Amino acid sequence: MKDVFDYVDRHAPRFVKELQAFLRQPSISAQGKGVEDAANIVERMFSSLGAKVQVFRIEGAAPLVTAEIPGDQEKTVLFYNHYDVQPPEPLDRWRHDPFGAEIDGGKLYARGAADNKGDLMARVKAAEALLKVRGKLPVTVKFVAEGEEEIGSPNLDRYAKEHPEAFRADACIWETGGREEDGRLELTLGCKGLCYAHIEVEGGSYDLHSSLAAVVPSPVWRLLWALNSLKNEKEEILIPGFYDDVCQPGPEDVELIEKLPASPERLAKLFGIDRFVLDLAGKDVLKRLYFEPTCNVCGLSAGYEGPGSKTVLPSKAMAKLDMRLVPDQRPDDIARKFEDYLKVKGYGDFRVTWLGAEHPARTDPNSRIVKVIREASAELFGKEPSVYPTSAGTGPMYQVAAQFGTPAVGVGIGNPESRVHGPDENVNVSDFLEGIKFMALVLERFAG
């Protein structure tokens, strides 16, 4: 691979400039800013590889930009990425312009640098390097780049169902990832699923004087009682059937956890907490983090929230709830069980709006792509990656890969200081360039 790596080194300044230009294009899906312009840049990036580019559209949705470059063999690798970014707010917390793409001390600062324009660019440049040096790719490469990942990929499943040929592959390289503190590559083999509920409860037609609380039913209390019935102080989720389809982790999954370098005690310090739930410690924290579903309250609102006292019986109350799912829980099934339970408990009048639904997905640790990544990491970086049986977070891995039977693995160019979704998001320029080489090597080795 020396020839390909040399090409990367020679063209490194240009690759960095191209990434900077891409990062300077805002593409904030949550705010509808610059998304279409970013899609055009991605389309040109893919076209410059000589790929067969297709831009699929759904009305009102960001376009799905796809590309295919036929390769040497019958094997196909799919790169899933997104060209949208999180909002940069709060702006006053940035030391660098979020869309300035400045390089400072070897770091490239921009919203999207780590999540995940840097990864997308690294993959495009890996393909370019292989194409320029070898004349063709060792495997067929597909790109799927969506523009709504940061708002929950609301249209991705429809895109996938309407254009399955753009998604089918023998392996999928997931959007992003990073390094451990000790420099090892992180390799992630799944995503949790998600059910996101917005719950509104109504009482009287207007806020009443709180002296009436003796006799007027309070929507706040009713919400509190209903939420309380969802999870007890032992952190057990009480929705009947919630755990029915939870697959217990296999011995290989547990073994992966045992090998992870993460120190929960350091995490606790970082988060400013003095204990984990159930007073868990060590690897038990990680096992729960990766293998257990959750029921979390993201937001609560009712009545008077300002300073001082106001004696009011609120006429409505609101909660936002997210449940992270693990295989083989299904979001539609969990949503139904949730609503049924509310009804049984006497809260059938609550207005529940489902703002997100994702299937969980998990990749077999014995998949060929996992083996290839492990070996490529040892070859290029001199170290085996640390392998996570799943992310604790959620992504559309089911829609993109699992529903087509494609094993998917998450790797990327970030690092523990990349501040993904935060102010001063950044990547190391060197990690970007190494990421190009790594992806070229993975494609080469996947060909076998």
Place this chain on the structure above:
Amino acid sequence: MKDVFDYVDRHAPRFVKELQAFLRQPSISAQGKGVEDAANIVERMFSSLGAKVQVFRIEGAAPLVTAEIPGDQEKTVLFYNHYDVQPPEPLDRWRHDPFGAEIDGGKLYARGAADNKGDLMARVKAAEALLKVRGKLPVTVKFVAEGEEEIGSPNLDRYAKEHPEAFRADACIWETGGREEDGRLELTLGCKGLCYAHIEVEGGSYDLHSSLAAVVPSPVWRLLWALNSLKNEKEEILIPGFYDDVCQPGPEDVELIEKLPASPERLAKLFGIDRFVLDLAGKDVLKRLYFEPTCNVCGLSAGYEGPGSKTVLPSKAMAKLDMRLVPDQRPDDIARKFEDYLKVKGYGDFRVTWLGAEHPARTDPNSRIVKVIREASAELFGKEPSVYPTSAGTGPMYQVAAQFGTPAVGVGIGNPESRVHGPDENVNVSDFLEGIKFMALVLERFAG
């Protein structure tokens, strides 16, 4: 009393003008607007009666304006009033200038017209009429006018403790009141007490990604569990000892409820609710409203409260809670039991700030002042009043009257359309003038 009533009729235009002038002076204690100027007006009003006026001051507090006019007998009647008003906001909901004091269709519109500058003025003018016509008052009259009632009378207890001689009396006429829809005078014999808690719960040092909910303790869940432990779905308050000092209402109190004209079903319609708690109906609603203590959530706040979804594990959560107390519950005792309970439940780290504490107070229905008001109502208005054993709301009746053993009764010049605390607050001009006569009659009859 014809001579006194004739005096009121002759001077009615001037009395109304004086009330208008008083109402045009804003005195918004919550916003610190015009309170001192209003106190000066009250001081002049009292001085014009030839009263011995004393203005007491506590640094940072609105002054307490007091007056005493020695009367014919050894009996003393205390008028408790306040010269501050609620904020007029929302201003765009008023059809009349809140400080314009316009008369329109026989109604005088202004913030404070009903609550309770109109009452204070009616009482001053009752004293004036008696003094001018008779040369002296039939009983000794004391006035206590505070400027912080609308913000919870935070300094009234200290004023009362430092100047008890300004408060001592044989009966106390409470600040305000009104009429039933059928025109009967409402007579109220007590106030509930209050404990108001602002509760803050902290978790990590910043909002975390909600994927961490599997292992990071959530301050929102901890708040939900703690609140849930305070009251169950049967509306039973679970704080140990909460009900220990609750006096069951006596047969006379219950009899008063039986005689009340209020229709809970009409109230339900007004409030836009389809049932009362515990599916109570009829007089049972009123019994619970007046005789039961409450535990009400006035406000809740945590995490993301905006539109759409955000997957966050909030770092803090807040609740505001008010508990209305009935005799002989004591706010300090309840606050202590509340905090002890939180500790026992494992929530001793919650930051609880007490924003209000009032003792309940209830007046014996057999008190002489009650009899006098009943008879004076029958005499002047041709109808017995409807007698409420207590208000469902809270006022500083304990500080002003009960702690000195003074029976206190609430009557006033409002009506069901007076919109107390709301936009277009108003009183009927005729009720103001009748209120003057009524108060003069009460003083006369109380002399015996």
